[in-house]
Structures are given as C-alpha cells and as structure tokens.
Amino acid sequence: MKARKAENHSDPLTPLVKVRLHQEIVGQLKDRIVRGDLAPGDRLPPERELADQLRVNRTTVREALHKLESMGLIEIKHGSGIFVKDFLESGSLELARHLLFLDGKLNFEALRNLLQLRRIMVPEICFHAAKNRSDHDLAELERVVFHADDLPMDEKDWRVHNLIARASGNQLFVIFLNSFTALAGDSFKLYFSVERNRRRSARFHAEVYRAIKDRDAAGARKIMTEVLEFAEEETLRALGASNKRGKK
Template identity: 30%
Template structure:
C-alpha cells in the first residue's frame, strides 16, 4: 500500500512558509529588513540554525537577500515586473499613460468594491487613518506629502481587497507612478482647485468604504480616476500649447 510514515514538518520549513505568507500578503514588503537573527529566532520560537536554514532557502528562491554588515532584507521581487525597455516606452508614449489610468480605474474600482465587502474593520480603519493624514497635509503649502499619501491611500484599498494577485500587480504599478514614469503627480497637487477636488473625491471613497457600500465605493473610485485622466490630459495639452507658443515667440523675435 502506498502509505508513508507521517512526520512532523521541519521547523525550518515552518519558518519558510510563514515568511512566504507574509510576503505574499504584502505584510513584508520589498526592502523591509528582518529583525536580527537572535530576536527573530526568539519571536518564531526556533533555534538559530533552523532560522539560518530557512533564510538560506528563501534567499536561494530570491525572496530574501543578505547584505554584508546590514542584515537580511526582503528582495525587490517586483523589480522585474516591467523591463527597463518597456518602462521607457511607457514614459514616452501618451497612449500608455491613458491606458495606465484606464487600467487603474478598472482594477481599483473592483478592489474598492471587494474592500467594502471583504475588508476587515482594521483594514478600513487604516484607509480612514490615511484619509485623516491627507486632510492634515492638505493645509500645507507643499503638496508633496499629500501626493505621497494619495498613493498610500490607494494601495491600502487594494490591500483591503484581500486579493494577493491584485495586490502585487498594483504595487508594481504604483511604484512606476511614484517614480514619475507616467506623469508628475506632484504637479497635479500644486493646483489649489484641483487639490481641493482630489481631497473631496478621496473623502467620497473613504465614506463609501466605511458604509460598506461596494457599488458606491466602485463608483467613487471610477469618478476619481476619470477626473485624474481629464486633468492629466489638460496638463499635457497645456504643455504642448506652451511649447508651440515659445516656438512662435522665437520665430517672431528672429524676423
């Protein structure tokens, strides 16, 4: 009979599975540093040799990386989501920008609906806490903090959807946004009227989530990203008009 003796799982494998799960669910993020070996072994209740075995296996899989004299870190597992060549194409073609916003509209609308249904009270409390931080930052003259919180707010909603595929895909997309690949988010927040409207839109999303209304949450996200698309298109058109005007001015000065 094809039965085998049942054995308990090795401690090292239990550690591997726990760390894998934390990376998968976005609890441990790329660049996060693990606690020192002694502290982590005590937290996990395993010996240091078992911990070293687990770390070595995860490093071999590319999930962890050891940095000389600095410790063990979660590897940048999203770093190759898009090749440098494709990223350059994204940055230089406006149709990629519009497709990017359309993609976010569809996926984040779905994420918001899922978050309203499946997000825990703690998930939604985190979204609301970020909303409160955005409101506090809104009064500051420099918009950079509010713009950074905008990205964190949207990612918290995706995390609250509890879909790990969506989570990692959207994290890679938001990283490109933070790097300014698609458009300058800070420039949008510098316009006072636009900044006020963006804050109101985020409030509407937050309120729909706290009401546990999936349809309202989805509509609020879609309306927000429709607004972003329109403002970005206006910004690109204004830049093109300014470039044309400067050429006319140069030509007139040369006459």
C-alpha cells in the first residue's frame, strides 16, 4: 500500500493561520476601542503601516478592518483614512459578543448588562406567550417540561425558553433568545452546575407552564421576572467567586 503524500495533511491547515491572525488583529483593535484607548474620531494608521507594525500581509489587515467596520467599530473612508466610530451609536447585536471579553478575559460589567437585558425582555416574551399560545404550543411545552428529564438542565431550560418565545408569535423574540444563548451560554452552564439551581428551575418550568396554560399573562411575566432575578444574582455571584479562585 502506498503512503499518502504529506501535503494532503498539511494543505488544510494553511488557511487556519490566516484566520487566526485576522482574528487576533480584530481582537487587539476591538479591545483598544472598547477600553477607550482609541476614541471616536481617532484616525488609525494606513493599511500598509498597520501591516508593517503587525508583521502581517496587507490582505490579512484588510480582512480585519472590514470585520471591524461590519461591527460598527471603524469607518473606512477611501481617500481619507480609517476612523474609529462611537460604537454606542453604530454597534449592533453582533458587537455584544465581542464586548463580553476584553484582553481574553470576561468583561464582568458587560455580562451584568447582558443579564439585565434578559431580565427586562424575557418576562415580556412570556407575557405574550401566555396571551398568544396555541394548543400545539402548549403541548410542546408540556412535553419538554414534564417528559424530558433525560436532558441536561441547561439544555432543557433553553428548550423551555425557546418554546415560550415561539408561542409568543413574534419571530424576533425567538432570534433574540437564540442570540442571547449564544452569547451567555457558558454562564448558564455555571449556573446549572449547582443542584439547588437545577431544582429551582424545574419548579419554575412547571409554574410558568401552568400560567401559560391558564393564559395568565401577568402571572407568567411575574414568575419569569422572579426566576431571572434569582438566576442573575446567582450567576454573578458564582462568576465573582470563580474569578477570585482563579487569581489565587
């Protein structure tokens, strides 16, 4: 049997180096902008100068700059230069993921803001689900709440929230929750690693199901608000303790 050529194994790895460099440039400039080291209106060095400073080719720099522009962090004015934008005016939901980590570390305040947003938005989603749910929506919610004990609690909780959002009748509610889960998924795993929190969520699932079944919109909103307030407090406390342990 003939041995395979070595290049068959090495070829797929080549673009990974380029992607990694591109992401590192994005991360470095993003961190400086978010920290305020680069202020709105500041002019970045030209593409060629950035490439020389970073010791990469101009194509890699160009890809990083286009990514930063799509995030609302910079504006490329052809013939004029590259300028930092005010991300509080131009940033989109995509930027939230990048705000959560600065210099490779969790941005605790950004996570606090994200959890606060969830605490404000999700009870309203639950309110509309109780008003608008169909019999099919209720049956699907019942199946997950009472007959999906084989699922890990973090996944079960996501499914419950996803079904509630679907029952609201507003597709953007579903997309918002999907985006939130993608952003804060690791914090959910930490929260559900505690047995007390898993038991509390199981009770919450049953309570919110009954409120939605009864079309008690105000009750559903109240239940969701209370559980999210508790979850937010516990998550931030756990992350604070985790950070302290990591510094020892």
